[in-house]
Amino acid sequence: MRIAFLGKGGAGKTTTSAGFVRYLAGRHPFVLAIDADVNAHLKGALHLTDFQGPEAELGEVKNDIIEYLKGDRLDLDDKPMVGTTPPSMKSRFVTVAPDDKLIEQYAQRSGNISLLTVGTYKESDVGGACYHVKLTGLQSFFHHLLDGPNDLVVADTTAGTDNVATSLSFAYDMNVFVVEPTKKSLQVYLDFISVAPHLADRTYVIANKVDGPGDEAFLRKHVAEDRLLGLVPQSKHLKRFEQGKKEALNDFMAEQQQVFEKVFTTWQSKKRDWQEYLDRLRLTHTKVCRDWLDDYFGGIKLDQGLDQDFSYERAIAGLNAKKETVSV
Template sequence: MRIAFTGKGGSGKSTLAALFVGQLRATGQRVLAVDADVNVHLAPLLGVDAAPAAALSHPDNVVAVRRHLLGTNPRVAGVEHFVPTTPPGPGSGLVSLDASDPVLLRHATALDSRTHVLHVGTYEPADIGAGCYHGHLAILENLLSHLRLAADDWVVCDMVAGTDAFANSLHAQFDVIVVVAEPTPESVSVARRYRELARAAGVGDLVVVVGNKVADDLDRDYLVRELSDEPLAVLSTQAGLRRARQSGACPRPDDLDDVSPLARIVEYARARPMPAHRREELLRTLHLRLAGQRWVRHAYGDVTTQLPPVPA
């Protein structure tokens, strides 16, 4: 299962993603946690030092990962011809959640033999005035499209806040996208806009809203009224969690008064895997759209040849 957490900045999406990883670990699942937020919060929340040299988007790591993904795929001329939507082909190197996987061994931090953490990275001084975070996310798009998951494997991604996922293919890479919303006008407006864009992108059914920092029934009623729907789950204001964070401790499900909202998200996601053919079609459409951009044709040539033939 692939699940992403997003929402307005400050809504608690990174903390909820960390708690969700903890819930999966507690039940023995195999997990890859990915910190894809420019602010790099999930990795530290899981106790991982997000060093710049270890970032997935570090130029040396981009080349190394793409070299593995390329394998002997004849449809891609070389690692320098990868675009964000480059799909796997014959001979591609895929990535699994096995502890012995070469990409995980080289680029991820192991919390235990069944839990690994990757972080995409953030802006560095050299990027000032010359870079865009969407460019950093391209290697994550490549990694996700080349994943080979076993039954009950989980990928948990803390996304960039807001609606930035629609600037690339990330909105099509997950089975469920959780929009975390607190009961404020600003937060629910982001949730509404995310749902609107998801419907326009053909993935509206993947999006669910989870309420967070809900103090009372009035807060809950506000979310229902403003979102025109009942949230999938609701987490109340958690004094124990706040105290743990204030002490510098990583958030754990044990810090919550009630873990049933986490279990509800697990149950919901597990029942809704995206069919492989649907994901392939979504990503094919996005690849063709990108291939039609003038700058892509100028920099990479005709990347439509990277796609598999359409079945007769």
């Protein structure tokens, strides 16, 4: 299962994602954390000092990732594989485990948390790079991720409603907007559900930095009761922690705990419809091909001739059969 934290810049996405990752890591065998923000701060916000492993940025190695996921597929002929290309039965897939080949190669690890980072702009990107291009590796990653109900994948995303424009918009089973009690912060959530009404039933709100009943009333007025997962106060403990008082982090975590319990139970109640996911991916791929990718690659139709026998259920069954053979 996958969850993303979204919202306006400064609302508390990274703080909340990091808190939720720590909350989960204290209760479950493994958490895959993904920093999908161009301003990569998730690692710092986790406040763990023992991260080990490669400092890889998915934005930099996107071509290697796509090449890896391509596996033995023959249906592409010489057509390029891109971030929205749906998998084939001969693709390679990713599983949510610290020793999955792709995760092991690109993630940093601390205890039972593995962290993948998309990465920031480089000097060579200035003026020329679009962040969506950096996200192609992550898109392909998600579309080849065979995660089950007990797998926990948490993403901290870019500010604003930007991910609506990519195939990442439907990659998550649940979207949580972190909203401050201000009109501008709230508007980012309202804009998202108005441009993506098909995602409204998987989209929720955490009210953050709530300072008193006036703030609470403001948010309750604008966010439907069944969408509001809870309120996190404007925290003195977090401030104290940021002033150097290490022990204050636990006090802040206690302030978030009730909300995280609600996030978790709501998330667990979601069921992914793999067929719907695949249909949407195929439609999205065709749309981006017609919109610009076909032209960009010299007029070939990138979405033609792809493996129509593919289904995620079959890929998962294949994976399980392989696991059984190994354990026999």
